[in-house]
Structure formats: structure tokens, C-alpha cells
Amino acid sequence: MYPELEKAASLASAYLDDLDYHPVSQPSTVDELRVRLDHALTDDGVPGVQVLEELARDIDTGLLRTSGGRFFGWVIGGGVPAAIGADWLCSTWDQNAAAYACSPGAAVVEEIAGRWLKEMLGLPATASFSFVTGCQMAHVVCLAAARHHVLSEAGWNVEEDGLFGAPPIRVLVGEHHETLVRALRYLGIGSNAMVRVGCHSDGTIDINALATELDAASGHPTIVSLAAGDLNRGAFDDFEHACEAVHAHGGWVHVDGAFGLWVGASPTHRHLVKGIGNADSWATDAHKWLNVPYENGIGFVARWEAHRAAMRLHADYVIDAGGGRDQLDWNPEWSRRARAVPIYVALRTLGRHGVAHLVERCCRLTAQMVRQLATIPGVEVLTEPIINQALVRFPAPGGASSVDHDRHTESVVEYVQHDGEAWFGPTTWQGMRVMRISVSNWRTSGADVTRAVDAVARAVAALRPRGAPPAPTVETRSSSR
Numbered sequence: 460m461y462p463e464l465e466k467a468a469s470l471a472s473a474y475l476d477d478l479d480y481h482p483v484s485q486p487s488t489v490d491e492l493r494v495r496l497d498h499a500l501t502d503d504g505v506p507g508v509q510v511l512e513e514l515a516r517d518i519d520t521g522l523l524r525t526s527g528g529r530f531f532g533w534v535i536g537g538g539v540p541a542a543i544g545a546d547w548l549c550s551t552w553d554q555n556a557a558a559y560a561c562s563p564g565a566a567v568v569e570e571i572a573g574r575w576l577k578e579m580l581g582l583p584a585t586a587s588f589s590f591v592t593g594c595q596m597a598h599v600v601c602l603a604a605a606r607h608h609v610l611s612e613a614g615w616n617v618e619e620d621g622l623f624g625a626p627p628i629r630v631l632v633g634e635h636h637e638t639l640v641r642a643l644r645y646l647g648i649g650s651n652a653m654v655r656v657g658c659h660s661d662g663t664i665d666i667n668a669l670a671t672e673l674d675a676a677s678g679h680p681t682i683v684s685l686a687a688g689d690l691n692r693g694a695f696d697d698f699e700h701a702c703e704a705v706h707a708h709g710g711w712v713h714v715d716g717a718f719g720l721w722v723g724a725s726p727t728h729r730h731l732v733k734g735i736g737n738a739d740s741w742a743t744d745a746h747k748w749l750n751v752p753y754e755n756g757i758g759f760v761a762r763w764e765a766h767r768a769a770m771r772l773h774a775d776y777v778i779d780a781g782g783g784r785d786q787l788d789w790n791p792e793w794s795r796r797a798r799a800v801p802i803y804v805a806l807r808t809l810g811r812h813g814v815a816h817l818v819e820r821c822c823r824l825t826a827q828m829v830r831q832l833a834t835i836p837g838v839e840v841l842t843e844p845i846i847n848q849a850l851v852r853f854p855a856p857g858g859a860s861s862v863d864h865d866r867h868t869e870s871v872v873e874y875v876q877h878d879g880e881a882w883f884g885p886t887t888w889q890g891m892r893v894m895r896i897s898v899s900n901w902r903t904s905g906a907d908v909t910r911a912v913d914a915v916a917r918a919v920a921a922l923r924p925r926g927a928p929p930a931p932t933v934e935t936r937s938s939s940r
């Protein structure tokens with residue numbers, strides 16, 4: 460009936476079927492991609508089936524196989540097939556999920572998905588929520604609610620009067636993601652409002668240092684951002700004591716749980732987020748650990764009145780929903796896709812146990828990978844996984860300086876990337892260049908982990924200078940909580 464849709468389905472299936480056999484990345488330069496994709500734009504167009512076929516062909520070497528089981532860069536997640544299918548339907552129905560009247564079905568799906576998520580993640584049943592593009596925008600929504608609340612406590616109406624002349628807000632943070640800083644920029648709070656609170660050696664916020672900063676900030680509108688799973692180690696702040704301290708000072712607790720919030724779905728890992736339900740707002744991603752397609756982030760706010768005050772929109776042509784959910788009262792956008800549909804489908808398909816197993820399997824495989832890497836001479840494990848993240852580096856054989864170690868680590872990472880068997884990314888941690896490991900895809904198997912470890916071993920061996928003795932096995936530093 461619709462040959463374009465059939466073509467898309469067959470191209471998609473072929474892509475997924477090929478993931479296990481295909482290099483994770485392929486060498487192609489930006490110029491090559493430009494040449495391949497830059498067809499002449501015609502006056503009369505080209506048949507859709509042909510365009511789809513050529514697109515899949517032309518873009519292929521420019522696709523990083525993040526959807527496959529041997530991709531361990533950043534924290535990317537995969538796509539469970541039912542959620543990918545739901546995403547297609549979502550595009551097909553092409554609903555504008557701006558308000559109940561635009562799509563009653565989309566509004567009710569969103570209502571239900573929000574409720575399921577709160578229950579699964581251990582958040583208060585009365586919290587409000589917002590389905591946005593990602594954790595970046597979830598921060599914006601949550602911190603807009605926070606800004607409303609702390610300023611209204613100080614007698615200032617930020618929605619009406621803006622920030623000129625408002626009492627300055629202080630934002631206390633420990634380990635944090637750069638998206639948090641950008642959210643503060645978007646909201647006019649500014650990055651200079653941030654105060655770094657001391658952290659323990661395991662990367663978690665020092666509650667005593669937090670108490671000291673709270674005392675110093677006494678009387679100022681204060682927001683504290685905590686981490687549920689930081690990008691490097693996956694460390695969790697002490698939510699219970701932090702929330703207690705912040706609330707005693709009348710502050711707002713925000714939690715960045717882009718992927719870490721999902722451990723709340725696992726009975727064996729839930730202890731890591733003890734007390735997290737006492738926070739005031741939470742930002743997370745479904746496109747990471749729930750393995751639904753991009754773009755899917757969620758912000759939750761305990762004080763729903765503050766959330767609504769910050770986001771609410773009134774226009775004369777909005778039709779009364781008669782009790783249905785008008786998403787534009789909770790979201791920063793007006794028109795938007797019905798992005799809760801893939802989440803609804805993923806949650807129903809996986810069930811509570813399915814989500815728990817997804818989280819637990821990723822954590823187990825991260826531990827397996829680190830164990831296997833540790834047996835390779837020339838690999839130094841810097842942080843043992845708490846959940847699904849770990850850091851290693853590759854000291855230069857016979858290298859004396861930290862510059863040598865940094866350079867060698869970068870070379871090994873690049874070698875593995877070019878090899879195509881697996882993909883890891885580099886980052887800087889405590890002044891060192893390191894390789895970050897993240898396991899967040901439902902497809903990753905024990906065999907994938909072994910293939911990736913073998914690829915690392917090959918890179919280390921290939922980069923050893925001829926005649927040099929193997930690098931000594933380095934004492935493994937462990938990070939205990």
C-alpha cells in the first residue's frame with residue numbers, strides 16, 4: 460500500500476540484523492560524507508522509495524553503530540524493538556501532543572506513562588512530570604520550577620517580574636553534568652551562581668561541606684543539585700541526609716539522574732537511591748537506560764504547583780480539556796510529538812522485571828568487562844563500577860611522565876575505535892586522560908564484552924614499542940563508597 464513504509468521497515472530490519480557483524484564505526488571523512496549525501500536538489504523530486512534506499516546507502520559509513528551491543532561510549536542506550544515500532548507509529552499518527560484537545564489519546568498515554576514511571580522509580584505519586592527532549596531540557600523544566608519556588612518564598616514573582624532586581628539564587632553542586640550549567644544559563648540564573656561543594660574521594664557530595672555552604676547561604680534562595688549516577692563513575696550522593704539538610708534551610712533539592720535514576724527499578728540496586736523520593740525535582744532520560752529511541756527525557760517535580768506556575772500557558776484558543784492533561788501547562792514547548800508513546804510501549808513490553816533485568820544485566824556486564832580488562836598487562840583500572848560505568852587508562856610502556864600516559868591512553872582508544880570491533884570514548888578524570896566504559900544497551904551480551912576486551916588487548920599489544928617489555932601490571936585502585 461505504502462511502498463515507502465515497507466521500504467523503511469525492510470531497511471530498518473536489515474540494519475538491526477547486521478549489527479553483530481558490522482564494524483561499530485567505519486572510517487569516513489566529513490568530505491566523503493558530504494560528497495555522498497549532497498545530491499542535487501531537483502525541481503521535481505525523486506520517488507520516495509529511491510530516496511530512502513539511497514539515503515540508507517549514502518549515510519551508512521557515517522552511522523556510528525550505537526544501537527549495537529559493542530558500543531560503550533558516553534551513555535547512549537539502545538532501542539528495544541517494540542519502542543522503535545512505537546516511535547514509527549508515533550510519527551505515523553503525527554499527533555500534536557500539545558493539549559488534550561489536539562490528541563486525547565496522546566494525553567492519556569502520557570498521563571499513564573508518567574504514573575508508571577513514578578511508581579517504578581520510587582518517586583512520590585503526587586509529583587508532576589514533563590516529557591521533554593532529554594535530560595538537558597528536563598533540567599530546564601525542573602530548575603524553572605525550583606526558581607519559581609525559591610523566589611516566591613523570598614517574595615518575588617519571577618514569571619511576572621523576571622530576574623532583574625530579584626534576590627540572587629545560589630546553586631550548590633557537587634559532581635555535575637555540563638547540561639546543568641547550561642540550564643542555569645537558559646534560566647537567567649547564570650553559571651556564576653554555582654558554588655562547588657566539596658566531595659569525598661568517591662565523587663559523592665560531602666554532607667558536612669554541604670551543611671557549611673548551606674549555613675553560608677542562609678537567607679539566600681538556594682537550590683542544591685545532587686547526582687544519581689555521575690557520568691564517570693556512576694556514583695550516588697547521599698540523598699537522605701542531603702535532603703534533610705537542604706530542607707532544614709528551606710532550599711530545593713534537584714537530582715540529575717539521567718541514567719542513575721533507573722536503578723530505582725531494580726530491587727538489587729535500589730539501595731543506591733535511598734531517600735531520593737525526598738527531593739523536590741528529578742531529571743532523567745528514557746532514551747538512555749530504558750532503551751527507547753531519542754528524544755526522550757523526563758522531568759518530575761514534587762511541588763506540582765511550582766511546576767505549573769513556571770510552565771503554564773494560557774491562550775484563548777486552548778479548548779477546555781474537561782479533566783484531561785494539557786501538556787502545554789507542564790512543558791516548555793507548544794507543538795510536540797507524542798513522545799510518551801514509545802515509553803508507554805517500552806514499559807508495557809518489558810514489565811517491571813524486564814526493566815530491572817535490563818539495569819542489572821548492564822551492571823553485571825560492566826563488572827565482567829572490568830574484571831577481564833584487569834587481566835591485560837598495560838591496563839590500569841581506575842574506578843571499579845558502582846553500576847554501569849567504569850574508568851581505565853593505559854600507562855605508556857616505560858613512560859615516565861603523565862603526558863606519556865595520557866598520549867598512550869588516547870592512542871589505545873583511537874586504535875580500538877578504528878579497529879571497529881568496539882567503541883569506547885576518552886575523557887579527562889582527575890587530570891588524567893582515561894577511557895570511559897558505559898554499558899547501557901539491552902543488546903550487549905557477555906560475548907560482546909569479550910569481543911570488546913579482545914579488541915582492547917589487540918590495541919595495547921599493537922601499540923607496544925618493538926622490543927619493549929610488556930607494561931607492568933599496575934596495582935588497581937579501588938573506589939569504595
Ligand SMILES: *Cc1c(COP(=O)(O)O)cnc(C)c1O
Pocket residue numbers: 534592593594595596636638688689690715716717718744756
Ligand atoms: C546524558 C546526561 C545528561 C544530558 O542528557 P541529555 O538527554 O543528553 O540531554 C545529563 N546528566 C547526565 C548525568 C547525563 O549522563
